[in-house]
Amino acid sequence: MRLAFKARSIASRLFLAAAFxxxxxxxxxxxxxxxxxxxxxxxxxxxTLELYLKALVANVAVTxxxxxxxxxxxxxPQFELAFSGWYWQITRLDSDKPDIRTSKSLFGSQLPxxxxxxxxxxNVAHGYVTGPGDKPLRVIEREIDAGDEGRYLLQVAANxxxxxxxxxxxxxxxxxxxxxxxxxxxxxxxxxxxxGLRPLRRLRQGLIAIRRGEAVRILGDFPDDxxxxxxxxxxxxxxxxxxxxxxxxxxxxxxxxxxTPLSVIVNEAEAGSPRLGEKxxxxxxxxxxQVTFYLDRAQAAARATSIGTATEFxxxxxxxxxxxxxxxxxxxxxxxxxxxxxxxxxxxxxDLADLVGNLLDNAGKWAHxxxxxAAEREPALDPSGRxxxxxxxxxxxPGLDRQARASALERGRRxxxxxxxxxxxxxxxxxxxxxxxxxxELGESPLGGLRATLRLPGF
Numbered sequence: 077m078r079l080a081f082k083a084r085s086i087a088s089r090l091f092l093a094a095a096f097x098x099x100x101x102x103x104x105x106x107x108x109x110x111x112x113x114x115x116x117x118x119x120x121x122x123x124t125l126e127l128y129l130k131a132l133v134a135n136v137a138v139t140x141x142x143x144x145x146x147x148x149x150x151x152x153p154q155f156e157l158a159f160s161g162w163y164w165q166i167t168r169l170d171s172d173k174p175d176i177r178t179s180k181s182l183f184g185s186q187l188p189x190x191x192x193x194x195x196x197x198x199n200v201a202h203g204y205v206t207g208p209g210d211k212p213l214r215v216i217e218r219e220i221d222a223g224d225e226g227r228y229l230l231q232v233a234a235n236x237x238x239x240x241x242x243x244x245x246x247x248x249x250x251x252x253x254x255x256x257x258x259x260x261x262x263x264x265x266x267x268x269x270x271x272g273l274r275p276l277r278r279l280r281q282g283l284i285a286i287r288r289g290e291a292v293r294i295l296g297d298f299p300d301d302x303x304x305x306x307x308x309x310x311x312x313x314x315x316x317x318x319x320x321x322x323x324x325x326x327x328x329x330x331x332x333x334x335x336t337p338l339s340v341i342v343n344e345a346e347a348g349s350p351r352l353g354e355k356x357x358x359x360x361x362x363x364x365x366q367v368t369f370y371l372d373r374a375q376a377a378a379r380a381t382s383i384g385t386a387t388e389f390x391x392x393x394x395x396x397x398x399x400x401x402x403x404x405x406x407x408x409x410x411x412x413x414x415x416x417x418x419x420x421x422x423x424x425x426x427d428l429a430d431l432v433g434n435l436l437d438n439a440g441k442w443a444h445x446x447x448x449x450a451a452e453r454e455p456a457l458d459p460s461g462r463x464x465x466x467x468x469x470x471x472x473x474p475g476l477d478r479q480a481r482a483s484a485l486e487r488g489r490r491x492x493x494x495x496x497x498x499x500x501x502x503x504x505x506x507x508x509x510x511x512x513x514x515x516x517e518l519g520e521s522p523l524g525g526l527r528a529t530l531r532l533p534g535f
Contacts, residue, residue, distance in 0.1 A: 078149065133230060275302050
């Protein structure tokens, strides 16, 4: 049963839980109201009986044995009719000889005393007994000490059917009201669950549309608690598509890069060149570099699309500063800078080291004596809900004019003219930053040289 409940949908679980608690609350409230009504009805009925009891006390004349025997108080007309359901009885308690006076309505019958467990309030006992005709009676009784005239037990009783009828009428009305309320609550709960889970159904329909090829992203506005989920799913879908696109691009680039060496080998073989072996080795080395180059780029692209990876910025930067400080010590170039505390890069530490390290290396090559690094967070989130930070790398070298800076960022152009496989150049930094949704910009440095500004995702 428990496993079956766990397997239900969220809507079923919410509906069953709400229906269970609603029914429980209504049952408890119904029982409580019924108990309160019972007490209130009995108290009201007892008030009426107490009025007759007071009248009975006032009308009882204790004037001796003969007077007591002749005295028949008249409390109310209903006590004069035989078996009318209204009865009184006076019993002397200190006499050896039974001395009981009753209303005419008892018609020779007697009222039994209340048990000792009966409820007592202000010397008046309340309870139920079985009266004439085996009918239930509501009885109140009180003992009176008349001094020398004796002690008496005064009892007034009435048919309890009146109370039971009122209680049944109330319970039927209460049950009908609560049943109607339960139906309304269950119906409103079903509507609330259906309305509240509508965004989840829209999200599911969006995923189904993507699986069927009818859409590429989850569209529409979602509540605040589901919007991040929809956004993250879209980011995951975009990342998967980007992985496929980049894989196709890298495969195409690799095929294009290998086409020329293969053509050279084929041409040399067809021509019967005596240098065929030398050419094969030469072109095999070229192809090996190309394969290594594009494998590195594919691995970097794959790491860039990974989700849930974070790297502390400051430790990576401190390690790079120490490394390049040693590399360019002979030229007298100093590297200074640090990142803000707690800043994290949303990606692999190797890629962060490649991105920042290649820019530091480039700045160190052209700087006269000084390279400064500074990092700062962007004040606001981008439209996709992600946060970014900027890394500024400044040098005091000759710098580049506007046209040269634009040319340096073109695909395939590298400031240091490094060959494929010898290390990531400036164009690879551009590509790797783009893989993470970032960018690289070149501008004028406050130190007089070149400023490289790297925009990367972080938090």
